[in-house]
Amino acid sequence: MANALAGDLDAVNTLIRERMASKHAPRIPEVTAHLVEAGGKRLRPMLTLASARLCGYEGPYHVHLAATVEFIHTATLLHDDVVDESKQRRGRPTANLLWDNQSSVLVGDYLFARSFQLMVETGSLRVLDILSNAAATIAEGEVLQLSVAENTATTEDTYIQVVRGKTAALFSAATEVGGVIAGQPDDVVKGLFDYGDALGIAFQMVDDLLDYGGTGGDIGKNIGDDFRERKLTLPVIRTIAAGEDRAFWERTIGKGDQRDGDLEEAMAQMARCGALESTRETALSYAASAKTALDAAPDHPLKEMLTDLADYVVARVI
Amino acid sequence: MANALAGDLDAVNTLIRERMASKHAPRIPEVTAHLVEAGGKRLRPMLTLASARLCGYEGPYHVHLAATVEFIHTATLLHDDVVDESKQRRGRPTANLLWDNQSSVLVGDYLFARSFQLMVETGSLRVLDILSNAAATIAEGEVLQLSVAENTATTEDTYIQVVRGKTAALFSAATEVGGVIAGQPDDVVKGLFDYGDALGIAFQMVDDLLDYGGTGGDIGKNIGDDFRERKLTLPVIRTIAAGEDRAFWERTIGKGDQRDGDLEEAMAQMARCGALESTRETALSYAASAKTALDAAPDHPLKEMLTDLADYVVARVI
Numbered sequence: 109m110a111n112a113l114a115g116d117l118d119a120v121n122t123l124i125r126e127r128m129a130s131k132h133a134p135r136i137p138e139v140t141a142h143l144v145e146a147g148g149k150r151l152r153p154m155l156t157l158a159s160a161r162l163c164g165y166e167g168p169y170h171v172h173l174a175a176t177v178e179f180i181h182t183a184t185l186l187h188d189d190v191v192d193e194s195k196q197r198r199g200r201p202t203a204n205l206l207w208d209n210q211s212s213v214l215v216g217d218y219l220f221a222r223s224f225q226l227m228v229e230t231g232s233l234r235v236l237d238i239l240s241n242a243a244a245t246i247a248e249g250e251v252l253q254l255s256v257a258e259n260t261a262t263t264e265d266t267y268i269q270v271v272r273g274k275t276a277a278l279f280s281a282a283t284e285v286g287g288v289i290a291g292q293p294d295d296v297v298k299g300l301f302d303y304g305d306a307l308g309i310a311f312q313m314v315d316d317l318l319d320y321g322g323t324g325g326d327i328g329k330n331i332g333d334d335f336r337e338r339k340l341t342l343p344v345i346r347t348i349a350a351g352e353d354r355a356f357w358e359r360t361i362g363k364g365d366q367r368d369g370d371l372e373e374a375m376a377q378m379a380r381c382g383a384l385e386s387t388r389e390t391a392l393s394y395a396a397s398a399k400t401a402l403d404a405a406p407d408h409p410l411k412e413m414l415t416d417l418a419d420y421v422v423a424r425v426i
Numbered sequence: 427m428a429n430a431l432a433g434d435l436d437a438v439n440t441l442i443r444e445r446m447a448s449k450h451a452p453r454i455p456e457v458t459a460h461l462v463e464a465g466g467k468r469l470r471p472m473l474t475l476a477s478a479r480l481c482g483y484e485g486p487y488h489v490h491l492a493a494t495v496e497f498i499h500t501a502t503l504l505h506d507d508v509v510d511e512s513k514q515r516r517g518r519p520t521a522n523l524l525w526d527n528q529s530s531v532l533v534g535d536y537l538f539a540r541s542f543q544l545m546v547e548t549g550s551l552r553v554l555d556i557l558s559n560a561a562a563t564i565a566e567g568e569v570l571q572l573s574v575a576e577n578t579a580t581t582e583d584t585y586i587q588v589v590r591g592k593t594a595a596l597f598s599a600a601t602e603v604g605g606v607i608a609g610q611p612d613d614v615v616k617g618l619f620d621y622g623d624a625l626g627i628a629f630q631m632v633d634d635l636l637d638y639g640g641t642g643g644d645i646g647k648n649i650g651d652d653f654r655e656r657k658l659t660l661p662v663i664r665t666i667a668a669g670e671d672r673a674f675w676e677r678t679i680g681k682g683d684q685r686d687g688d689l690e691e692a693m694a695q696m697a698r699c700g701a702l703e704s705t706r707e708t709a710l711s712y713a714a715s716a717k718t719a720l721d722a723a724p725d726h727p728l729k730e731m732l733t734d735l736a737d738y739v740v741a742r743v744i
Contacts, residue, residue, distance in 0.1 A: 110623045116490055133569040187535060190508075190527040210509040213531055214568045217505060217538070221561035226541055228554045236546045236554065243539035251451040269450055 112410060116151060116157045120174045124414045127175065127222050139203050139215040141211045143182050146200055148355070152282045155414075156385075159286025159300050162410040169230040170288050176239060184246060184278075185217035190335060214361035235285050235400045242281035253339070260348055260362045260384075262340035268309065276308025276419015283307075287405075299404030303414065306398035312392035316341035317384060318424060320375050331372045338364055344381045344392070350381035388425050395422045434475045434489060435468060435589075436694060441493045445540050454705060458520050461500050464518055470600045473625075478603025479620050480728040487548040487607050494557060495600045497541035501565060504534035507687045509568070510655060526672050545688075553603050560599035567591010571657070578666055578680045580658035586627065595625025601625075605723075615721030621732065624716035630740045631709035634659035635702060640650040650689045656682055660708070661701045665692075668699035706743050713740045 124144060130136035153174035188194070189202040190212045196202060204212040221242070227239050253270045253342035256262045283304035287297040319334040320343050334341050338361045348357050356373065359365045378384050398418040405411055442462060448454035462591035471492035506512070506531045507520040514520060522530040538561070547556050553719040571588045574580045601622035605615040638661050652659050656679045666675050674691065677683045695704045716736040723729055 130566050130569070132591070133566050133573060135573050136569050137568065140544060153688065169689040187531050190531055192702035209527075210572050213505050213509055214565055214572060216535075218562060218565035218569060220538055221558060221565050223556075225562060228551060228558050231551060233546060233551070236542075240539060240546050244536060244543060247532055247536035247539050248448050248451050248454065251448070251454050251529065252537060254528050254532060255451060256451050273450070301437070 110270055112413065113154060113157045113161065115266050116161070116171060116174070117154065119171045119183060119376070120150070120157070120178070120307045121225075123171055124178060127179070127226065128219070130218070134219075135207070135211060136215050136218055139186070139207055140182065140219065141227045142200075142206065144178070150178065152181050152278055155279060155282040155304060156286045156415055158362070158410045159283045160290050161286075162405055162414070163287050163290035163292045163296065163409075164406065165286070165290035166170050169232070170286060172226045172230055173235065173239075173285050173289060174282075176223045176226040178218045178279060178284075179403060180243060180246070181215040181278060183219035183223070184250075186212045186219070188250070191254070195405075230289065232289060234288050238281050238285055238288065242277045245273050245277040246274045246355050247273075249275075249277065251357065253283045256340055258338045258364065259340060260357050261278055261352075262345060264342065264349075267340065267342055267345055271309055273306070275312040276305050280304035286324070292353060295404050302353070302401035303398045303405075303418075304326030307421060308416055309396035310391045310398065310418070313342055313387055314393065314425050315385050317343060317391065320384065333369050334420050335360070335374055336366065338362075342379050342387045344374075346383035347378050347381055350383065352377045362386055373396075381410055385405070391422050391425065393420065395401055429476045430731065431472060431479065434492070435472065437489045438468070438471050438475070438484070438492045438496070438729060440546075441489055442496060443496070445493065445544065446537070448536070451536075453525070453529060453743075454533050454536050457504070457525055458500065458530050458537065460518075460524065461515070462496070462514075463505060468496065470499050470596060473600040473622060474604045474733075475599040476728045476732055478608050480723055480726045480732070481605050481608035481610045481614065481697040482724065482726075483604070484610035487550070490544045490548050491553065491557075491603050491607060492600075494541045495596060495603075497537045497544065498557070498561060498564070499596060501534040501537035501541065502568075504530045504537070506568070509572070518521060521555055523580070534562060548607065552606050552609060556599050556603055558608065560595045563591050563595040565591075566594065567593075574658055575642060576656045576680060576682065577658060578675050580662070580663060582663055585660055585663055589627055589630045590623070593630040593718065594623050596631070597626030598622035613722050614724070617719050620719035621716045621723075621736075624712045624719060625736055625739060628709045628736070630658055631712065632740055632743050633704055635691075635705050636708065638696055638702065653678070653689050653692055654684065656680075660705045662692075662698050664701035664704055665696050665699055668701065669700050670695045694724035709740050711744065713737065 128137050128144065130142040130360050144284060156177050159172055185197065186203055189197060189204050190209045192212050194202050195205050206251040227236055232350065249270050253274060255264055280301045283300040284297055287300040316334065319331060319341065321331050344361065360374065395418045402414055403410055433616055442458060446455050446458040447464065474492040474495050475488055503515065504521055507522050508527045512520045513523050525556045532737065545554055553698050557614060567588050569697040571592060574584055574588065601618040602615055634652065637649060637659065662679065678688050680693065713736045717733050720729055
């Protein structure tokens with residue numbers, strides 16, 4: 109997909125670099141560049157570019173919207189790393205470690221504001237509505253995750269709620285605005301939204317699975333981070349639901365009393381009750397839903413690319 | 427002023443309570459209510475209401491904009507308290523202390539997003555432009571403040587730059603959007619902007635002065651907070667410029683080596699070189715500029731109220 113949209117993506121990168129500048133506070137581009145130039149896949153902006161182009165859009169604003177989406181994502185990462193007290197991101201030390209929490213919070217705020225400036229430039233109130241709603245849903249999902257962390261009674265419904273907020277809301281907004289800016293009818297826009305929503309959920313499930321080693325190889329992720337942060341991800345929820353050694357989960361996740369060998373024990377229980385395999389299957393079914401949602405979209409070579417992308421997202425665990 | 431706008435302010439408070447709710451994350455309204463219900467003066471929303479009414483506005487959206495401005499302000503306070511590691515705000519423990527830094531960061535993000543939703547509802551792209559620019563300027567000012575903290579070579583120009591960002595940008599946006607939503611001509615809108623800008627600068631200077639005891643009485647502020655946080659505020663900059671004991675400032679503010687009696691010594695030096703008095707005079711002159719800027723505004727009883735407000739802001743140090 110990257111090849112077909114290479115020119116657009118260059119324009120997005122140029123716009124990102126231009127807008128992350130600050131006349132008065134040079135620390136802003138320093139912190140932002142650390143993250144933005146760190147070789148992220150630009151997955152979310154690519155979704156916006158592909159969705160707009162797939163719908164025949166020829167105007168300039170898909171580039172603004174793609175940069176908007178990447179800024180919102182980057183701001184979220186900066187704040188997440190403060191919230192999670194992370195030390196590594198994309199294989200490098202996090203901004204909160206290299207600079208400080210203060211810079212991460214405030215530079216994140218700056219990028220949020222810059223993202224709103226970019227979307228205002230499109231002049232589309234509908235786009236503004238979609239993206240401001242997405243921003244609220246993201247923050248709500250993150251707070252919800254915080255509230256249910258360490259709670260071993262968390263249900264799958266709540267998990268999906270959290271994932272829709274913290275991950276899928278930006279994916280679905282990214283694809284939806286592509287259709288909206290291209291002036292597409294409601295059913296096409298709805299299809300693009302549904303694609304992004306299902307893709308985002310599949311993406312997060314794969315991420316949660318890989319945190320316990322999953323079935324895939326090395327992808328630069330630290331195995332066990334979610335366990336140490338006591339997150340109620342799907343593999344954990346399903347293992348607890350399967351009736352596996354509840355006292356173990358209450359001690360390690362509920363109370364946070366973790367000892368040597370606990371991560372290995374957690375992974376062994378997950379494998380034994382089939383939670384890893386069933387999480388993988390659920391992720392694959394969301395990826396399949398994403399592909400089906402594209403039926404409403406116009407025929408275009410980029411449609412195949414979006415289909416391939418849904419496969420790619422889950423390929424890490426196949 | 428509060429009386430004339432009492433009905434509008436009730437509507438703002440109702441809207442704020444409605445929009446700080448969250449279907450999925452009950453911690454959001456808890457944290458927000460702690461701050462929003464803590465008896466803040468609603469100074470910024472009052473500026474928007476008064477500016478719009480002064481210009482004869484009869485529509486419903488000044489209420490949305492006033493709530494927008496209060497949400498941006500509240501989000502900023504939540505993030506500031508994390509950045510400053512504050513323990514008290516408005517005489518009560520801060521949210522980061524009662525809950526945690528995570529909640530303060532994420533609930534602040536939620537309120538930012540909610541503020542954008544509110545302004546999108548007005549349907550005015552010009553208002554969106556002004557407020558998204560203000561949000562970027564605020565964050566930029568905060569990062570700049572972070573970068574120059576502890577630097578005893580900070581100039582008055584840089585100080586004004588920081589203050590314009592962290593304080594005056596929201597004041598001037600609050601008054602400007604009042605004029606814009608009322609469809610006023612450019613000179614009136616410019617006058618309202620200039621009023622808010624000068625008022626915000628006067629407000630911050632008074633705040634910085636009171637942090638060193640100023641000349642006023644008790645206003646619930648902890649004297650010496652800025653000194654302990656090594657902030658380069660105007661009284662400090664002017665005392666250093668006056669050639670007072672540079673080694674003392676380099677040790678206490680530059681290096682952060684503070685001992686018993688240092689705050690008293692700082693205040694004594696400030697009084698001796700006239701830095702407190704001259705800061706007070708500069709604040710008064712900004713308040714006077716604010717009043718002059720109102721000349722362009724239509725004749726209306728609320729104009730006198732805004733004039734009185736400029737006096738009120740500096741009255742704490744007269």
